[in-house]
Amino acid sequence: MRLDPSILARIQFAFTVSFHIIFPTMSIGLASFLAVIEALWLKTKNPIYLQIYRFWLNIFAMGFGIGVVTGIVLSFEFGLGFARFAQMAGPAIGPLIALEVLTAFFLEAGFLGIMLFGLNRVGSKLHFFATCMVALGTLLSASWILSANSWMQTPAGVAIHDGQLTVVNWRHVLMNPSWPYRLPHMLTAAYLTASFMVAGVGAWYLLRDKHQDFARRTVALGTTFATVLIAGQVFIGDIVYGTMLKHQPSKMQAAEGFWEKQSQSPAPYYWFIIPDQENQRNRFALGTPVLGSIWLTHSLKGRVEGLKNTPRELQPRMALVFFAFRIMYCLAMLMFAVGVASLWLRFRGTLFKSRRFLWMLVFMTPSGIIATLAGWYVAETGRQPWVIYGILRTVDAVSPVPAQALLSTLIAFVCVYAVFITAFLIFTLRIIRPRACGSSGLRRSVWFYKERIPAVRARQPETIGG
Amino acid sequence: MDLPLLSASFVAFALTLYVILDGFDLGVGILLLFQPAKASRDHMVDSIAPTWDGNETWIIMAGVTLLAAFPIAYSILLPAFYLPVILMLLALGFRGVTFEFRVQSKGHRRAWDVAFGVGSLVAALMQGLILGGLMQGVTVQDRHFAGSVLDIFHPLPIISGITLLFGYAVLGAGWLKLKSNMSLQHFASGSLRVSAPAFAVLFGIACIYAARIQPCVRAQWASHGIALACLVGLFAIAAGTLTTLPEKNRNVLPFSLGLLLFLVGIAGTALIVFPEIVPFSVSVWDAASSSTSQGLVIIGAACVTPVVLAYSAFAYWIFRGKTPENGWEA
Numbered sequence: 001m002r003l004d005p006s007i008l009a010r011i012q013f014a015f016t017v018s019f020h021i022i023f024p025t026m027s028i029g030l031a032s033f034l035a036v037i038e039a040l041w042l043k044t045k046n047p048i049y050l051q052i053y054r055f056w057l058n059i060f061a062m063g064f065g066i067g068v069v070t071g072i073v074l075s076f077e078f079g080l081g082f083a084r085f086a087q088m089a090g091p092a093i094g095p096l097i098a099l100e101v102l103t104a105f106f107l108e109a110g111f112l113g114i115m116l117f118g119l120n121r122v123g124s125k126l127h128f129f130a131t132c133m134v135a136l137g138t139l140l141s142a143s144w145i146l147s148a149n150s151w152m153q154t155p156a157g158v159a160i161h162d163g164q165l166t167v168v169n170w171r172h173v174l175m176n177p178s179w180p181y182r183l184p185h186m187l188t189a190a191y192l193t194a195s196f197m198v199a200g201v202g203a204w205y206l207l208r209d210k211h212q213d214f215a216r217r218t219v220a221l222g223t224t225f226a227t228v229l230i231a232g233q234v235f236i237g238d239i240v241y242g243t244m245l246k247h248q249p250s251k252m253q254a255a256e257g258f259w260e261k262q263s264q265s266p267a268p269y270y271w272f273i274i275p276d277q278e279n280q281r282n283r284f285a286l287g288t289p290v291l292g293s294i295w296l297t298h299s300l301k302g303r304v305e306g307l308k309n310t311p312r313e314l315q316p317r318m319a320l321v322f323f324a325f326r327i328m329y330c331l332a333m334l335m336f337a338v339g340v341a342s343l344w345l346r347f348r349g350t351l352f353k354s355r356r357f358l359w360m361l362v363f364m365t366p367s368g369i370i371a372t373l374a375g376w377y378v379a380e381t382g383r384q385p386w387v388i389y390g391i392l393r394t395v396d397a398v399s400p401v402p403a404q405a406l407l408s409t410l411i412a413f414v415c416v417y418a419v420f421i422t423a424f425l426i427f428t429l430r431i432i433r434p435r436a437c438g439s440s441g442l443r444r445s446v447w448f449y450k451e452r453i454p455a456v457r458a459r460q461p462e463t464i465g466g
Numbered sequence: 467m468d469l470p471l472l473s474a475s476f477v478a479f480a481l482t483l484y485v486i487l488d489g490f491d492l493g494v495g496i497l498l499l500f501q502p503a504k505a506s507r508d509h510m511v512d513s514i515a516p517t518w519d520g521n522e523t524w525i526i527m528a529g530v531t532l533l534a535a536f537p538i539a540y541s542i543l544l545p546a547f548y549l550p551v552i553l554m555l556l557a558l559g560f561r562g563v564t565f566e567f568r569v570q571s572k573g574h575r576r577a578w579d580v581a582f583g584v585g586s587l588v589a590a591l592m593q594g595l596i597l598g599g600l601m602q603g604v605t606v607q608d609r610h611f612a613g614s615v616l617d618i619f620h621p622l623p624i625i626s627g628i629t630l631l632f633g634y635a636v637l638g639a640g641w642l643k644l645k646s647n648m649s650l651q652h653f654a655s656g657s658l659r660v661s662a663p664a665f666a667v668l669f670g671i672a673c674i675y676a677a678r679i680q681p682c683v684r685a686q687w688a689s690h691g692i693a694l695a696c697l698v699g700l701f702a703i704a705a706g707t708l709t710t711l712p713e714k715n716r717n718v719l720p721f722s723l724g725l726l727l728f729l730v731g732i733a734g735t736a737l738i739v740f741p742e743i744v745p746f747s748v749s750v751w752d753a754a755s756s757s758t759s760q761g762l763v764i765i766g767a768a769c770v771t772p773v774v775l776a777y778s779a780f781a782y783w784i785f786r787g788k789t790p791e792n793g794w795e796a
Contacts, residue, residue, distance in 0.1 A: 076544060
């Protein structure tokens with residue numbers, strides 16, 4: 001079998017970037033969550049908030065660490081696997097990433113040490129400032145990187161002469177057409193991810209009848225944030241959809257499973273299809289009639305367009321885009337249902353008692369991560385065969401590196417990352433496990449704040465997860 | 467204004483900071499392999515835990531500045547050093563996650579410490595390999611890398627890899643002298659006694675060997691003879707002082723001498739490579755992106771770097787002095 005370097009380079013990038021994005025998604029959400037919790041602690045002086053802070057700081061620290069080291073890989077991988085892309089796009093996205101490092105990475109790194117180890121050295125006020133700076137760093141980082149990625153989706157502000165790209169207007173590069181919508185979409189996704197994680201762990205404790213105070217507060221906070229955020233996300237997602245439909249129609253057509261240039265109205269909404277890219281049709285399709293027209297054109301008879309409008313060699317693979325989109329979409333609807341249910345239960349006063357709802361929350365703990373990953377798969381696979389949409393095709397972007405080298409490093413990445421995720425899951429579950437014994441390990445990673453208020457010390461809470 | 471020269475200086479600045487900052491924490495990681503006592507290992511890791519992340523960020527800074535300002539150099543060098551770069555990234559990754567994982571681990575801390583040490587060692591080795599590969603020269607054709615990914619496995623890169631390993635160990639031992647209490651002072655002095663002479667001798671061998679196999683290096687020695695001779699002299703004096711330092715010497719001196727060795731080495735390397743950015747075929751100006759891209763990077767760097775340096779220094783200042791025996795949070 002002959003190995004194709006371009007396929008291997010893509011698999012390697014897809015693998016490393018997918019693995020990476022899980023952790024920043026958590027970190028962005030958790031950093032802001034921790035800032036909120038520490039603010040509540042400073043305001044109320046209730047030690048339960050310090051306890052919640054400590055608990056989630058542990059998991060945040062591990063996730064952040066993995067995010068950093070897998071992120072370093074990406075900043076070099078543009079050149080390792082896609083040298084021709086780097087050479088062409090470097091002048092446009094390079095400065096954006098350089099500014100990301102300058103304004104965000106250093107900010108996070110500079111204050112992370114204080115956040116993790118510094119409470120006793122700097123006092124609670126300055127420590128809160130450090131937490132806020134880390135949270136700000138994660139937001140800035142997301143803004144720059146979304147700007148770079150959105151530029152690849154909807155390039156603007158550049159001129160091309162003999163294959164060399166020159167930036168003519170930085171404002172257009174930075175604020176390219178899709179960035180203003182994709183950034184809030186991603187940030188909301190990150191916040192949703194953290195909300196469901198926080199609520200899920202709290203729900204688990206309630207079901208196990210452990211750490212009641214801790215659990216009630218985190219379930220209440222998590223579901224509140226989640227409810228507000230998912231309502232916003234549905235709205236933002238719709239705008240992103242409209243923007244992408246305008247700029248990359250083929251991506252959205254693939255996401256909906258439509259082939260025909262123009263549908264015989266009204267169009268169904270497909271829930272499941274088996275697409276046949278070869279013959280440009282669906283071998284099997286399961287959908288709700290008319291719903292597609294209602295959803296996409298907001299009318300009963302609206303016509304929808306399909307992938308055949310794009311020349312065959314410039315079409316994305318429908319199966320990838322469609323299923324990624326369906327996974328994200330269905331999870332969003334589930335989240336929405338959870339949000340509505342939480343409002344209802346709160347109204348009834350049984351938010352912490354309904355076991356069925358609590359189990360649902362436990363089940364939804366990783367939902368944000370999965371939905372975010374699926375969303376990125378829609379964005380990235382739907383852009384194919386382009387790496388810079390309309391400018392550079394992915395196959396033309398690959399490095400002059402032999403397939404054997406790519407294959408062996410791909411295997412190395414898979415092995416090393418498998419160790420990372422296994423360790424992360426084991427340690428996270430160990431922290432979460434109610435009343436795990438032997439706290440020596442935890443004690444070292446999270447400081448014990450030397451309370452200076454005697455009244456508070458008397459109410460020293462139980463230690464959770466360690 | 468000569469924008470490419472400014473951007474190149476910023477890349478050099480970021481790389482220098484990376485080498486000396488991550489150099490000492492990689493060095494501490496390497497020395498961890500030779501420390502049998504668990505409590506001492508904890509103490510060693512504690513001494514670098516609050517600041518390693520910032521140290522490592524400088525290599526990303528150098529990398530992405532290269533991407534932004536010298537996309538041609540970036541897209542030649544990374545494929546050229548494909549294997550050592552990826553091994554370095556994996557090793558740095560292992561090391562990075564171990565900071566967070568080893569404290570969570572109960573029964574397997576030894577295993578994580580070995581992973582930490584091996585990660586540091588491999589990362590150092592690979593960085594040295596890349597440096598040696600640069601000195602050996604990179605094969606370029608029509609703005610693309612045209613050599614083999616295996617070019618790196620030649621004597622010069624290998625010597626240079628081992629040299630850097632000892633160099634980082636010198637910095638790490640110096641750092642431990644600076645930050646640790648009595649029980650580790652002895653260990654740090656012992657490490658210095660081995661690593662300092664080894665580093666100096668190997669560095670000399672690497673320099674001579676590079677000049678032997680690469681005519682461009684020889685040419686640079688000829689044209690910058692006086693400057694390079696001064697650097698060699700400085701290096702020799704610093705190395706000599708470091709090697710003969712009595713054990714109970716002042717705590718700051720070993721680390722400062724280690725830094726001096728590295729600064730001299732980096733200055734010499736820069737003299738030899740410049741004005742090339744891909745040695746010895748593509749110059750700083752030939753690899754540069756358009757002035758709009760250069761401009762944004764330089765303006766951003768000029769405005770933000772002072773702030774970054776200020777709060778990074780603040781973070782170091784917060785954790786100044788000797789590392790507490792039972793960790794920072796005690």
